[in-house]
Amino acid sequence: MTHTYEELLEKNRKYLWNPFTQMKTYLADEPLIIASGQGVKVTDARGKEYYDANASVWLNPHGHNRQELNDAIIEQLGQIAHSTLLGSANIPALLLAERLVQITPERLQKVFYSDSGAASVEIGLKMAYQYWNNKGRPEKCTLLTMKNAYHGDTVGAVSVGGIDGFHKTFEKLLFHTEKVSYPYPYRFNGTAEECVQACLTELEQKLIEKADQIAGMIIEPMVQGAGGMIMMPAGFLKQVEALCRKYDVLMLVDEVATGFGRTGKMFACEHDGVQPDIMMVGKKLTGGYLPVAVTLTSDEVYDAFYGEHRERKTFYHGHSYTGNQLGCAVALASLDIYEKDQTVAHVQRMSEAIKPLLQEIETLDHVGEVRQLGLMIGIELVADKASRRMYDWMEARGASVCRRAVDLGLLTRPLDDVVTFMPPLVSTQEELTDMLRILRQAIQEVTEP
Numbered sequence: 001m002t003h004t005y006e007e008l009l010e011k012n013r014k015y016l017w018n019p020f021t022q023m024k025t026y027l028a029d030e031p032l033i034i035a036s037g038q039g040v041k042v043t044d045a046r047g048k049e050y051y052d053a054n055a056s057v058w059l060n061p062h063g064h065n066r067q068e069l070n071d072a073i074i075e076q077l078g079q080i081a082h083s084t085l086l087g088s089a090n091i092p093a094l095l096l097a098e099r100l101v102q103i104t105p106e107r108l109q110k111v112f113y114s115d116s117g118a119a120s121v122e123i124g125l126k127m128a129y130q131y132w133n134n135k136g137r138p139e140k141c142t143l144l145t146m147k148n149a150y151h152g153d154t155v156g157a158v159s160v161g162g163i164d165g166f167h168k169t170f171e172k173l174l175f176h177t178e179k180v181s182y183p184y185p186y187r188f189n190g191t192a193e194e195c196v197q198a199c200l201t202e203l204e205q206k207l208i209e210k211a212d213q214i215a216g217m218i219i220e221p222m223v224q225g226a227g228g229m230i231m232m233p234a235g236f237l238k239q240v241e242a243l244c245r246k247y248d249v250l251m252l253v254d255e256v257a258t259g260f261g262r263t264g265k266m267f268a269c270e271h272d273g274v275q276p277d278i279m280m281v282g283k284k285l286t287g288g289y290l291p292v293a294v295t296l297t298s299d300e301v302y303d304a305f306y307g308e309h310r311e312r313k314t315f316y317h318g319h320s321y322t323g324n325q326l327g328c329a330v331a332l333a334s335l336d337i338y339e340k341d342q343t344v345a346h347v348q349r350m351s352e353a354i355k356p357l358l359q360e361i362e363t364l365d366h367v368g369e370v371r372q373l374g375l376m377i378g379i380e381l382v383a384d385k386a387s388r389r390m391y392d393w394m395e396a397r398g399a400s401v402c403r404r405a406v407d408l409g410l411l412t413r414p415l416d417d418v419v420t421f422m423p424p425l426v427s428t429q430e431e432l433t434d435m436l437r438i439l440r441q442a443i444q445e446v447t448e449p
């Protein structure tokens with residue numbers, strides 16, 4: 001059954017409420033209805049092609065319609081699509097758990113499945129909380145988090161988030177957390193080192209005062225993604241780890257955005273050689289195909305839950321689709337592609353190759369800073385370059401740039417006035433060059449009319 005574009009638009013108007021979307025603007029601006037994808041491009045229901053320059057919101061590593069991934073799902077379908085992980089196991093979930101333990105930091109030895117990044121965060125938070133409970137220290141029940149953090153949209157994940165634009169509305173619904181500053185040198189009055197030092201001092205002070213009540217600290221390693229693509233200076237994460245150890249606080253790292261090669265390492269933790277107690281991954285885990293996420297933890301945390309039924313140490317958490325076979329099968333096939341294509345090395349090469357183009361964009365009159373780690377890139381727009389003055393929020397410049405880019409054949413999304421560039425990891429130098437040409441043109445047309 002085929003539908004005209006007009007018919008589909010009408011269905012969007014009538015029936016669909018899109019996430020993270022002001023429907024009035026979206027419907028007025030001409031909704032985008034994707035029909036197919038191939039490699040780094042997607043095609044809308046009218047047949048117009050676009051670069052998928054944010055990898056379908058940070059998911060897609062190997063390109064769309066990848067034969068090996070399609071085949072893995074079809075093969076698994078011939079066996080079984082889903083059976084529960086509550087009190088039983090399945091073959092792809094076991095094989096994937098083993099693979100994940102092998103490729104993540106050494107401390108992480110156990111895998112707990114879920115189906116979205118937000119759920120994996122909820123699980124990590126509850127694990128940290130119950131860990132201390134099971135250890136006989138129930139007073140360690142607060143989470144420490146970073147200002148401007150993003151960990152997903154469920155209530156627990158929002159509680160540890162810190163982006164006012166998304167989170168403020170729900171304030172009264174949230175549980176209490178402790179918050180510390182994240183290093184953002186571009187917007188700090190002083191040098192990058194002074195910025196880092198100020199943040200570390202603040203963190204240590206907080207731990208001196210409150211560590212007795214703190215179960216764990218959750219952090220986006222190396223990059224705050226949704227907070228504006230803000231990279232922490234090298235070495236900061238290692239210091240955070242050292243402070244967590246010193247004050248006996250679990251370290252939880254949210255690798256949902258950064259994991260699986262995005263930053264030029266398989267996991268961002270590797271940049272600073274950090275060994276977290278709990279790690280969340282999702283997004284690219286299944287090659288961008290199906291919703292599987294994972295919370296990994298150490299033997300030490302696992303052991304605190306291990307005991308007789310009557311000891312009441314069981315972790316009572318689970319989701320209907322936990323450990324879904326189709327998702328785990330395609331995740332295994334995705335990991336095979338990482339090996340075969342040497343995806344992470346490719347990201348490193350491409351991230352070097354595009355540096356000159358990013359530097360050119362940084363010289364534009366209304367670009368303040370271009371931030372990059374691997375193929376995780378944010379272009380910060382400013383009203384005035386010299387004073388770093390921001391545009392009035394109401395002007396929605398970032399959104400205008402992205403809308404112009406859509407006309408020019410490239411999809412991405414803004415984070416306020418930070419234009420994100422998160423191409424599929426498989427993108428070639430030629431494709432990246434073309435994508436950046438379009439982005440640059442969109443920025444110039446919108447900011448230098």
Ligand SMILES: *Cc1c(COP(=O)(O)O)cnc(C)c1O
Nearest residue numbers: 116117118150151152225256257
């Ligand atoms: C996207 C994201 C999440 C939430 O993942 P969902 O699958 O969208 O629930 C959590 N943390 C970070 C760092 C993310 O980028």
